[in-house]
Each structure stands twice: as C-alpha cells, then as structure tokens.
Amino acid sequence: MVYVPIFEQDGNKFFIAHFDFAADTEDDAMKIGYGAMFVEGIVFNFKFNGEVREVDLYNTPHLRARFSNFNVSIIEGPMFDEVNDGH
Numbered sequence: 600m601v602y603v604p605i606f607e608q609d610g611n612k613f614f615i616a617h618f619d620f621a622a623d624t625e626d627d628a629m630k631i632g633y634g635a636m637f638v639e640g641i642v643f644n645f646k647f648n649g650e651v652r653e654v655d656l657y658n659t660p661h662l663r664a665r666f667s668n669f670n671v672s673i674i675e676g677p678m679f680d681e682v683n684d685g686h
Contacts, residue, residue: 604632608645611676
C-alpha cells in the first residue's frame with residue numbers, strides 16, 4: 600500500500616497509477632500532489648485537490664483509464680458513475 604495524491608478534472612477524482620506519483624507517507628504524497636501542479640497539472644489541466652488516499656496502485660476496484668501518457672484510476676465523478684450505473 601502507498602499514499603497517492605488525488606487529482607480532479609471535469610468533476611472526476613482520480614489518482615495516477617504509477618510509483619512516481621506515490622509515496623510511503625501522507626506528507627510525501629501531499630508534496631507530490633503540489634509538485635505535479637507545476638508541470639503535469641498545467642500541461643493536462645488537472646488540479647490537486649489536497650486529498651491523499653492509501654491505495655494499492657495495481658489492485659484497485661476503481662475505473663482504470665488512460666490519460667495522455669498516464670494510467671489513472673478514477674475513484675469518483677461522472678465517468679465513474681456512468682460506468683457503475685451500467686451505461
């Protein structure tokens with residue numbers, strides 16, 4: 600288990616499923632989240648919402664998607680709801 604920063608775009612909350620965006624502590628995950636806002640957040644227009652969660656990067660029940668060069672796990676929002684509602 601690792602800690603990951605939670606990002607948002609278009610009402611969808613997600614984390615990036617990669618060890619470069621994961622940390623052993625909540626504080627380090629917060630730093631990763633804020634740091635990502637200076638590069639990835641600007642380029643791809645997503646925001647760190649200040650939330651951190653403990654997850655298993657590769658074994659989650661979340662909706663997996665490809666976001667540019669990243670694999671992401673969507674945990675909440677319109678895309679998550681649409682898939683879980685069977686649409």
